Amino acid sequence: MTSYDYLIVGGGMTAAAAADGIREVDGSGSIGMFSMEADTPYNRPPLTKALWKGKSMDTIWRKTKNVDLHLESEITKLVPSEKRVSDSGGNGYTYGKLVLATGGKVRRLPFDDEHIIYFRTVADYRRLRVLTETGKRFAVIGGSFIGSEIAAALAMNGKQVVMIFPGKTIGAHIFPEALAQFISQYYEQKGVTLLAGEKVIASEMRDHQHCLKTAGGQEVLVDGVVAGIGIEPNVALAESAGIATDNGIVVDPFLRTPFPDIYAAGDVASFYNPALGKHLRVEHEDNANSMGRLAGRNMAGKNERYDHLPSFYSDLFDLGYEAVGELNSQLETFADWVRPNEEGVIYYLDQGRVRGVLLWNVWDQVPAARDLIAQPGPFTASTLKGRLRAKPKES
Known part of the structure; x- marks a missing residue:
C-alpha cells in the first residue's frame, strides 16, 4: 500500500494551491494528488474569459513541484481512524495529512x-469550442x-445567443x-x-438541432446548449467518513x-x-x-488562521468589476x-x-473594501460617498 506524507483529494485550483503551500514549508515530503479529471490542474476562470479572447490554452496550466498525480482517479473511501483511503480501482493509500479539495458538482436540470x-x-470548454466551429446559434441556461460570462464569450465570437433564466434580469x-x-x-x-422569467422543462433533438421547451410554452431551436446553473459542494466522501457538513465541510x-x-x-x-x-x-478563484x-x-x-475575505471579478463584454463580501440585492444598497x-x-x-x-469599473480598491467591511460603522450614504475611488481600468 502506497503511503504519502500529504494526500490531496481533488485536482483543481485549490488542490494545486495546496501542493504549492506544502512545498513552501516542506520541500521533500511526498505528495499524492487524486483528480477525477483527465487533465492536469489548471486555472478555471479563463474557460469563460481569456480563452474566448484569443489567449492560448498553454496559459491555463498549473505547475506543481514533485507531486505524484493520479488522473481520472476518484477517492471513494476515507477511513480517518486508519488514515487510509481507497480509490475507485480498489487501490489503497495511507497518509500523514490529508486535504479535501473536492470542489463542487454541477446542478443539473430535472430531465436527461x-x-x-x-x-x-476544460473538457467542457473543448466540447463547446468544437460545437462553435459549425454551430451558429446557442442557448445559455x-x-x-x-x-452571463459564457453568453458574452459566445456573442463576442460571433454566435447568436439566447439566454434563458428564471429571474427578471441578469444577475438579479x-x-x-x-x-x-x-x-x-x-x-x-x-x-x-433574453428569455427572462423562464425555465427550461424539456429538451429534444429535432433535425440535428436542440429544441428547448420552456414552462411558458416557448420552443427554442439552437445548435448547442450550455447550462450554468451553479454547483453544490461535493461532500459525499466527507459525510461517508463522519466529517461534519453544513453547506460544505465545516x-x-x-x-x-x-x-x-x-x-x-x-x-x-x-x-x-x-x-x-x-x-x-x-466558489471563486481568490478563495481557491x-x-x-x-x-x-x-x-x-x-x-x-484563515481570516481572508475572498474577492471575485467578472468580465461581461466591455464591462468589468471586482467585488468582495456579500453581494445580495435584497440588502440596502448605495x-x-x-x-x-x-x-x-x-x-x-x-x-x-x-x-x-x-467595484464597477473601479480597480485596485479591493484591500480598502475589505478594510471597510471589517469596520463596525455605522455608515450612511453621506459617509460612504467618494470613499473608494480609482482610475478606470485602461482598455
Missing part, C-alpha cells in the same frame, strides 16, 4: 439530455455568474435592480436574446475538520469569516488559491457613481454596516 454541456471543466440576486436592468439592456444591445480557523489530520479547502469548505461574523462557502495555499502550509506544520452604470462603487449595507462592495 446528454447533449447539454454543464459548463465547468442560467443568468448568474457562469451563464446580486446586482441592485437598476444596474441589473442596465446589464440586461446592454446584453440585448450586443445581440443577445472547518476551524486553521482549515481543519474535527479530525486533526484532515483539512478542507476551496469550493467545498465552510469557514468562519471574522469580518462578516458568519460562516461562508465561496488563498485557502488552498494556507491549508497546504498548515498541513506542513504552520499554524496560520450606489456612488462617477458616471452612472459606467464607473462607480456600490455598497451593500445591513443596519449601518457594510457587508459587501461592488
Whole structure:
C-alpha cells in the first residue's frame, strides 16, 4: 500500500494551491494528488474569459513541484481512524495529512439530455469550442455568474445567443435592480436574446438541432446548449467518513475538520469569516488559491488562521468589476457613481454596516473594501460617498 506524507483529494485550483503551500514549508515530503479529471490542474476562470479572447490554452496550466498525480482517479473511501483511503480501482493509500479539495458538482436540470454541456471543466470548454466551429446559434441556461460570462464569450465570437433564466434580469440576486436592468439592456444591445422569467422543462433533438421547451410554452431551436446553473459542494466522501457538513465541510480557523489530520479547502469548505461574523462557502478563484495555499502550509506544520475575505471579478463584454463580501440585492444598497452604470462603487449595507462592495469599473480598491467591511460603522450614504475611488481600468 502506497503511503504519502500529504494526500490531496481533488485536482483543481485549490488542490494545486495546496501542493504549492506544502512545498513552501516542506520541500521533500511526498505528495499524492487524486483528480477525477483527465487533465492536469489548471486555472478555471479563463474557460469563460481569456480563452474566448484569443489567449492560448498553454496559459491555463498549473505547475506543481514533485507531486505524484493520479488522473481520472476518484477517492471513494476515507477511513480517518486508519488514515487510509481507497480509490475507485480498489487501490489503497495511507497518509500523514490529508486535504479535501473536492470542489463542487454541477446542478443539473430535472430531465436527461446528454447533449447539454454543464459548463465547468476544460473538457467542457473543448466540447463547446468544437460545437462553435459549425454551430451558429446557442442557448445559455442560467443568468448568474457562469451563464452571463459564457453568453458574452459566445456573442463576442460571433454566435447568436439566447439566454434563458428564471429571474427578471441578469444577475438579479446580486446586482441592485437598476444596474441589473442596465446589464440586461446592454446584453440585448450586443445581440443577445433574453428569455427572462423562464425555465427550461424539456429538451429534444429535432433535425440535428436542440429544441428547448420552456414552462411558458416557448420552443427554442439552437445548435448547442450550455447550462450554468451553479454547483453544490461535493461532500459525499466527507459525510461517508463522519466529517461534519453544513453547506460544505465545516472547518476551524486553521482549515481543519474535527479530525486533526484532515483539512478542507476551496469550493467545498465552510469557514468562519471574522469580518462578516458568519460562516461562508465561496466558489471563486481568490478563495481557491488563498485557502488552498494556507491549508497546504498548515498541513506542513504552520499554524496560520484563515481570516481572508475572498474577492471575485467578472468580465461581461466591455464591462468589468471586482467585488468582495456579500453581494445580495435584497440588502440596502448605495450606489456612488462617477458616471452612472459606467464607473462607480456600490455598497451593500445591513443596519449601518457594510457587508459587501461592488467595484464597477473601479480597480485596485479591493484591500480598502475589505478594510471597510471589517469596520463596525455605522455608515450612511453621506459617509460612504467618494470613499473608494480609482482610475478606470485602461482598455
